[in-house]
Amino acid sequence: MPVTVLLVDDEPLVRAGLRAVLEAQPDIEVAGEAADGAAVVPLVRRLRPDVVAMDVRMPLLDGIEATRVLLRTVSDPPRILVVTTFENDEYVYEALRAGAAGFLLKRARPAEIVHAVRLIAEGESLLFPASVRRLAAEYGDGGGNRAARAELERARLTDREGEVLRLMARGLSNAEIAARLVVGTETVKSHVSAVLAKLGARDRTQAVITAYESGFVAPG
Numbered sequence: 001m002p003v004t005v006l007l008v009d010d011e012p013l014v015r016a017g018l019r020a021v022l023e024a025q026p027d028i029e030v031a032g033e034a035a036d037g038a039a040v041v042p043l044v045r046r047l048r049p050d051v052v053a054m055d056v057r058m059p060l061l062d063g064i065e066a067t068r069v070l071l072r073t074v075s076d077p078p079r080i081l082v083v084t085t086f087e088n089d090e091y092v093y094e095a096l097r098a099g100a101a102g103f104l105l106k107r108a109r110p111a112e113i114v115h116a117v118r119l120i121a122e123g124e125s126l127l128f129p130a131s132v133r134r135l136a137a138e139y140g141d142g143g144g145n146r147a148a149r150a151e152l153e154r155a156r157l158t159d160r161e162g163e164v165l166r167l168m169a170r171g172l173s174n175a176e177i178a179a180r181l182v183v184g185t186e187t188v189k190s191h192v193s194a195v196l197a198k199l200g201a202r203d204r205t206q207a208v209i210t211a212y213e214s215g216f217v218a219p220g
Contacts, residue, residue, distance in 0.1 A: 003121040004031040006047060008040055008063070009055040009083065014106060018053060018083070021110045028117060037066030044074055050121045053081045054100070056091040064091060067098040071202075079120045093135040101125050101203050125204035132171075136212035136219035148213035155198035162216070164191040169208045169217045 005022055007015045007030060015033050022028045031047040034040060038061040040052065052070070056063035063082060071077050082095045082103035092103050102125050104116045157165065160181075167177045178188045192204070201207040211217040 002027050002029040003051065003117060004029050004047070004049045005117060006030075006032050006034065006040070006043055006049040006052045006078070008034045008037060008052060008058075008066070010035050010058045011055075014055070014083075018113065021113050022117060024110075025114055028114065037061035037063055037069075040066045040070055041073060044070060044078060049078050051079050051081055051117055053083050053104075053117070054095075056082055056084050056089070056095050062091065063100075064094045064098050067095055067100055071099045079123070081116060081120045090135075090138075093138075096132070096135070096205055097209055099202060099206065101205055103131075123203070125208075132169075132208065133212075133219045136209070145213035148210045149215065151199060151210055152214040152216055155195075157195060157198060161191055161195050161198070164188065165195050165207060165211050166217055168192065168195070168204050169211050 005028060007018050009015050009018075012035075015035075019030045019033070023030055031049045032043055034043055036058045037054070040054070040061075044052065054063040054066060058066075061069075067080050070080070080095075080100040082092055082100045083106055084092050084103055085106050086092075096103065101120050102116065104113065108116070163181070164177060167180060172180065174185050174188045174192065177192075178185045181188070195201075196203065196207055199207050199210050201210060208217075212219050
């Protein structure tokens with residue numbers, strides 16, 4: 001079955017460009033398009049896409065609120081990939097906080113766009129460690145987010161789980177974490193799953209945001 005994608009952007013040329021890139025792949029299908037975040041929930045319920053590629057700045061309902069509404073109201077929601085013009089943008093960080101699995105720049109090369117969609121569809125997160133650190137440093141709460149700190153305290157991560165979370169924040173893959181800790185990949189997968197479950201995080205992105213906002217990992 002192909003990966004199905006819903007394109008959400010108020011610029012028709014952007015949607016057309018993304019459609020051309022994605023539909024050139026035999027394993028990806030564009031299920032539909034929307035020009036504003038207000039149309040996302042009805043379309044998702046009707047089309048059931050695997051991935052929503054969503055702009056953050058739109059006139060009626062922006063991608064941040066559309067992400068919140070989608071994750072709050074739709075059972076088994078699709079994965080959300082933020083597509084943005086500027087990476088150092090408070091809107092991007094707020095979209096990640098709201099539940100987006102990652103972000104991609106509109107100027108990305110076609111191969112990068114395709115890779116991002118496939119990665120997100122597989123349940124992975126698309127993290128650019130340096131960019132996320134900059135966003136957290138500029139727009140985060142500097143470790144002073146009470147909710148995040150309380151979440152981390154309740155999680156009671158083991159020392160090894162805390163180590164894995166720090167390496168996740170640096171953008172390391174499971175294989176890279178395994179090599180760093182000199183353990184098997186399956187062991188790392190188990191630790192990552194435990195971290196996500198204890199933090200109540202949908203994916204690695206949400207766990208990393210909590211790590212930054214609680215002060216567990218310094219964004220600088």
